[in-house]
Amino acid sequence: MSVLIVDTKCANLASVGFAFDRMGITNRISDDPTEIRSADRVLIPGVGSAPYAMEKIRAAGLEDTLRLLNQPVLGICLGMQLLFETLEEGGTSTAGLGLVPGHVEALDTGDLPTPHMGWNQLTDLIDDPLTHALNEGDHAYFVHSFAALITNETVATCRYHTPFSAMVRHNNVRGCQFHPERSSQTGSAILKAFATL
Numbered sequence: 134m135s136v137l138i139v140d141t142k143c144a145n146l147a148s149v150g151f152a153f154d155r156m157g158i159t160n161r162i163s164d165d166p167t168e169i170r171s172a173d174r175v176l177i178p179g180v181g182s183a184p185y186a187m188e189k190i191r192a193a194g195l196e197d198t199l200r201l202l203n204q205p206v207l208g209i210c211l212g213m214q215l216l217f218e219t220l221e222e223g224g225t226s227t228a229g230l231g232l233v234p235g236h237v238e239a240l241d242t243g244d245l246p247t248p249h250m251g252w253n254q255l256t257d258l259i260d261d262p263l264t265h266a267l268n269e270g271d272h273a274y275f276v277h278s279f280a281a282l283i284t285n286e287t288v289a290t291c292r293y294h295t296p297f298s299a300m301v302r303h304n305n306v307r308g309c310q311f312h313p314e315r316s317s318q319t320g321s322a323i324l325k326a327f328a329t330l
Contacts, residue, residue: 134328137172139199140164142189144178144212152314156321158328166198174330175202179211183220183237183279184227186211199230205330206232206306207263210277213301213308217281233286233303240280243294248278253311255299255319259288262330263300263307266322273299273311273319280310 138149138160146162153160161168169175177199179186190196199206208216219236220227229237240249252272258264267289280297283290289300291310301308307327313320 135159135161135172136174136176136328137169138162138176138178139169139195139212140193141177141179141186141212142193143181143186145180146178149176149178149209149314152320152324153328156325156328158325164193164195166195169195169198170202172204174205174207174328175199176327177206177208177212177215179209179215180276181211183211183214183222183229184225186215187220187227187229190215190230196230200232203305205327207327208306208308209314210310210312213310214277214279214281216301216303216306216308220279222279232306233281233301233308235281235284235286237279237281240278240293240297241295245294248276249280249293250276253291253293255289255291257287257290261288261300261302261307263302263309263323263326264288266326267319271319273309273313273316275311277310 221238291299
């Protein structure tokens with residue numbers, strides 16, 4: 134089992150690597166296109182702003198590399214949002230990687246605080262290797278202000294005033310809106326399942 138963690142220049146790479154280390158899963162961090170293309174599995178992390186992250190990905194010459202991957206790919210937190218076709222942020226629309234149909238927009242939090250931060254439940258689980266070890270209502274740790282709508286690609290939802298996609302799947306690509314590396318046993322089960330795809 135081995136996972137390549139893409140150095141997007143806007144993520145807490147160490148915490149993701151430590152999560153795999155704790156499970157004895159070989160991992161490495163790289164922004165080298167050749168290494169990424171040849172990896173068994175590729176994880177796209179991210180925190181912060183989608184336009185900034187896409188700018189960094191383009192500057193590193195990784196956009197086409199990430200779009201053409203055939204092996205299992207997992208995006209987490211902002212990394213999941215980058216998988217989509219369009220990213221609405223700051224009153225503008227930014228093109229994402231286009232690996233998952235649909236778009237990301239500001240999360241409607243109603244009267245609740247923004248960002249959505251803390252533990253929340255995963256619901257409406259759909260059969261997928263990454264959800265096999267999960268139970269309805271398991272908790273995961275979220276930190277985000279933007280989210281993807283619920284679509285045919287959604288394999289788990291969450292509600293924070295309004296429902297949104299907590300996990301998605303499209304072909305070889307999957308995404309978690311939450312931080313699995315900070316989500317205790319729930320997150321460990323997801324990362325282990327990804328590492329064995």
